[in-house]
Every structure is written in C-alpha cells, then in structure tokens.
Amino acid sequence: VTPSPFLEPGHRTQAGSLAIVSLARDDFDAIRLEQSSGAVDGYAEGATLNTRFGSFPHSTLLDIPWGSQVRASAVDTGSRGRKRRLETTDDDTPVVSQDESGKAPAKKATLASSGFIYILRPSPELWTSSLPHRTQVVYTPDYSYILQRIRARPGTRLIEAGAGSGSFSHASARAVYNGYPKNETDTKGKVFSFEFNEDRFRKMAEEIESHFLTGIVQIQHRDVYRDGFMVDGKSPDATAIFLDLPAPWKALQHLSRRSGSSPLDPKQSAHICTFSPCIEQVSRTVTELRTLGWTDVDMVEISQRRLNVVRERVGVNLPNERGNSQTPADVLEAVTKLRKVNQQNKQFQKAQIAQNKGTAPELMDIDSSAAASETAPAPGKLAPDDDNDKPWMQGTLTHRSESDLKTHTSYLVFAVLPPEWTEEDEERALAKWPCGQ
Ligand code: SAM
Numbered sequence: 451v452t453p454s455p456f457l458e459p460g461h462r463t464q465a466g467s468l469a470i471v472s473l474a475r476d477d478f479d480a481i482r483l484e485q486s487s488g489a490v491d492g493y494a495e496g497a498t499l500n501t502r503f504g505s506f507p508h509s510t511l512l513d514i515p516w517g518s519q520v521r522a523s524a525v526d527t528g529s530r531g532r533k534r535r536l537e538t539t540d541d542d543t544p545v546v547s548q549d550e551s552g553k554a555p556a557k558k559a560t561l562a563s564s565g566f567i568y569i570l571r572p573s574p575e576l577w578t579s580s581l582p583h584r585t586q587v588v589y590t591p592d593y594s595y596i597l598q599r600i601r602a603r604p605g606t607r608l609i610e611a612g613a614g615s616g617s618f619s620h621a622s623a624r625a626v627y628n629g630y631p632k633n634e635t636d637t638k639g640k641v642f643s644f645e646f647n648e649d650r651f652r653k654m655a656e657e658i659e660s661h662f663l664t665g666i667v668q669i670q671h672r673d674v675y676r677d678g679f680m681v682d683g684k685s686p687d688a689t690a691i692f693l694d695l696p697a698p699w700k701a702l703q704h705l706s707r708r709s710g711s712s713p714l715d716p717k718q719s720a721h722i723c724t725f726s727p728c729i730e731q732v733s734r735t736v737t738e739l740r741t742l743g744w745t746d747v748d749m750v751e752i753s754q755r756r757l758n759v760v761r762e763r764v765g766v767n768l769p770n771e772r773g774n775s776q777t778p779a780d781v782l783e784a785v786t787k788l789r790k791v792n793q794q795n796k797q798f799q800k801a802q803i804a805q806n807k808g809t810a811p812e813l814m815d816i817d818s819s820a821a822a823s824e825t826a827p828a829p830g831k832l833a834p835d836d837d838n839d840k841p842w843m844q845g846t847l848t849h850r851s852e853s854d855l856k857t858h859t860s861y862l863v864f865a866v867l868p869p870e871w872t873e874e875d876e877e878r879a880l881a882k883w884p885c886g887q
Pocket of ligand 1: 585586587588611612613614615616617618619644645646647650672673674675676694695696
C-alpha cells in the first residue's frame with residue numbers, strides 16, 4: 451500500500467505526491483508533483499507551477515525536505531511543457547530564441563518576479579484551506595473540537611454524512627487511522643462516508659483514491675434519510691457519528707440499536723455530532739434525539755478569534771545619517787530589510803542566468819554575500835542592530851483581532867447513546883454486584 455501523504459508523509463517531496471504550496475500566510479494551493487526532465491542545456495521543460503511570485507518548474511520542487519523555501523526560476527518558463535532555449539542579451543535580459551518547431555525567435559521572456567514559495571506536506575488543515583469547494587465545508591476550529599467530543603481516536607469506526615467537499619473526511623481519516631487494514635475483515639479505524647449527490651460522490655471517490663486513503667475512507671453513494679448507514683448489508687460497528695446534512699433529524703431513525711439493522715457497535719456508547727446553521731434545525735434534531743433515547747444532549751457554537759500580537763514602537767526613533775532622530779524605527783527597519791531582499795534577488799537572478807550560460811557561481815556565493823550584506827552597515831547607516839539597541843524589545847506589546855478566520859458558523863449538537871442493555875446483561879450485573887451488598 452502506498453501510504454497517504456496525509457497519514458505518513460515521509461520527509462521529502464516526491465513525484466506523484468500531493469503537495470501544498472504556500473504563497474502567502476493564508477493563500478495555499480494544492481498541486482500534484484510531476485516528474486519532469488528538468489532544465490537541460492538551457493531548455494526549461496516539463497510541468498511548471500506559474501504563480502504571481504514567478505515560475506517554479508516541478509524539477510525544482512522534487513526530492514527536497516517538506517517545508518523548504520523554493521525560489522522562483524529566474525526566467526518565466528511560460529506554459530507547461532513548452533521547450534524554449536534561454537539566452538541573454540547584453541543587458542542580461544533573457545530572451546527566448548528559436549524553439550524546436552523552427553519558428554522565428556520568440557519575444558523576450560519576462561524576468562520572473564523572483565519571489566519564493568514554501569512547499570508543505572499535505573495535512574487536513576492545509577487541505578481544508580486549499581481544497582476545491584463543492585459545498586460549504588467544516589473548518590478546522592469546528593472539526594478539531596467535534597473530533598475530540600465524539601471521541602475519534604486511532605481505531606475508531608466513524609460514520610460521516612454527507613461527505614460534501616471532503617474537508618471533514620480528511621480530518622477524521624487522520625484521527626481514526628491506526629494502520630491500513632490487511633483485508634476486508636480487518637476492523638481497523640475507518641471512516642464510513644455517505645454522499646447523496648452523484649457528482650460529489652464521484653469526485654470524493656477519485657480524491658480518496660488519489661490521496662491513497664482507500665481502506666481508511668469508504669464512500670457510499672446513498673440517500674441516508676431513506677436508506678440509512680449499513681454497508682453491503684453489514685454494520686459498520688460505529689461508535690462516532692458526524693451528520694452535516696440539511697435535515698439531520700431525518701437520518702436519526704437509522705442510528706437506533708434495533709438488532710439486525712443497527713450500524714452502531716452494540717457494546718459501546720455512540721457519540722454523535724450534528725452540524726446545523728439554524729436554531730430551528732437544532733430544535734428538531736434535539737427533539738428527535740430525545741425521542742430516540744439519546745442522552746447528554748447539548749449544543750455548542752464555536753466562536754474563534756485570531757489575535758495578532760505585535761510590539762508597537764510608537765515614538766521610538768533611530769538617528770538618520772545626519773544624526774536626527776525623526777524617522778520611526780520600524781520604517782528604518784523595513785527599508786533595511788527591503789534593501790537586503792532586493793540585493794539577494796539581484797544576486798539570485800544573475801546566478802541563474804549565469805547557470806544557463808554555464809558560468810554559474812556556486813549558490814553558496816549568493817548566500818554568503820547575502821550574509822555579508824546583513825552584517826555590513828547599510829548605506830545611510832539605517833537600522834543599527836547592536837546590543838545597545840534591541841529594537842525587538844522596544845515599545846509596548848499590543849494585540850489586534852483579525853476578522854479573516856474562516857469558519858462556517860453552525861450550531862453543534864452533541865449526544866450519547868448508551869450501549870445496548872439486555873435482560874442477560876442485567877442478570878449478569880446483578881450476579882456480579884448483588885443489590886444491597
Ligand atoms: N462536511 C462536508 C465537508 O466538510 O466538506 C460538507 C457537507 S455539505 C454541507 C452537505 C452534503 O450533504 C452535501 O454534499 C449534500 O449533497 C449531502 N446530502 C444532503 N442530503 C443528503 C442525504 N439525504 N444523504 C446523503 N447526503 C446528503
């Protein structure tokens with residue numbers, strides 16, 4: 451079995467694996483890494499990720515540790531799979547010369563903005579931030595709370611309906627995973643997922659396969675209101691249930707302990723969560739739960755805020771080159787940083803162009819010159835950073851709340867269905883712990 455990158459990602463990127471590209475703090479893209487022959491003899495070739503920060507041939511993203519920062523190719527390699535020879539003019543601007551089809555020299559290739567990206571290993575959290583939305587999805591603050599309340603842990607058998615865009619499915623797969631089942635009867639942790647919409651069902655089935663989650667997530671095309679949760683006529687023996695449906699109360703009748711048709715493990719308590727945006731839906735669900743013998747019914751709404759903690763240096767000035775202290779410290783610091791980044795970018799671009807010409811200085815040179823520029827005082831003596839002047843210790847710590855956190859605000863209803871208790875269980879219990887002794 452090829453391990454799923456969500457469950458056992460390994461340490462390095464590899465061809466065929468899903469990878470999450472971080473473009474900015476809250477800007478993620480999911481890509482599949484492709485093997486390509488890479489740049490040979492000045493030809494840029496193969497799959498290329500084109501972003502607003504520049505172009506990234508997949509050959510530069512393969513076999514590197516997850517979490518690596520990758521700099522853009524010095525040249526915009528253009529559309530996928532096209533071969534173009536790179537040359538430079540006197541002013542070091544790369545041009546694209548005649549391509550294989552023998553067409554006239556193409557127009558100048560633009561210099562990429564030479565930014566960078568981070569290549570991150572897939573996790574349910576990052577998948578939630580980058581997945582293709584087919585429906586509303588459950589976000590991380592909600593599902594992390596839900597999964598612990600319904601006691602999802604390695605080995606748990608969990609029912610989920612509907613699957614929707616698969617955000618919750620991935621998070622629950624990781625929570626219940628305790629190895630791939632060896633055969634059909636191997637009862638390891640598993641997610642039994644149900645989806646009524648055929649198109650979404652098919653897309654989910656494809657994703658499960660391409661994410662190597664087969665055996666951990668089993669998806670059924672099913673209207674659960676009508677047909678319940680049995681799988682191939684057998685009970686999933688679930689102990690955890692999550693319903694993200696428009697009318698969860700309509701599905702509850704199929705989650706009883708009726709022998710022969712119960713999808714629940716008869717020997718253990720079942721923990722349920724339903725996810726509904728309106729209080730009227732909550733009300734109907736709670737009534738139905740009570741009627742069917744569920745206990746410990748309660749409702750929670752997750753309301754999370756992200757706080758950005760910063761140190762504000764209002765009124766703290768550093769001397770400018772004339773010795774005046776008029777400019778705020780953080781402006782000087784920003785200018786110093788910008789200068790450094792610009793210098794690094796120029797060095798990097800020059801090195802890549804030289805590499806294409808076959809006269810590349812070692813990349814190490816770039817790093818060491820960048821390091822040198824870090825220690826050298828910048829022109830105009832901006833931002834002196836010695837022990838007597840610790841800018842990071844100046845000012846007052848403050849925080850601002852950020853409103854951009856994505857949560858699908860819904861009410862979470864939780865309840866517990868105790869294990870089945872038969873006449874025999876009662877007799878056995880009485881024999882073991884007789885009343886009055
Ligand atoms: N929890 C999902 C996620 O995190 O990506 C999103 C679920 S989405 C809000 C609700 C899904 O329930 C839809 O895809 C819809 O097609 C499905 N659905 C609605 N009625 C259903 C039914 N009777 N049986 C099964 N699925 C149903």
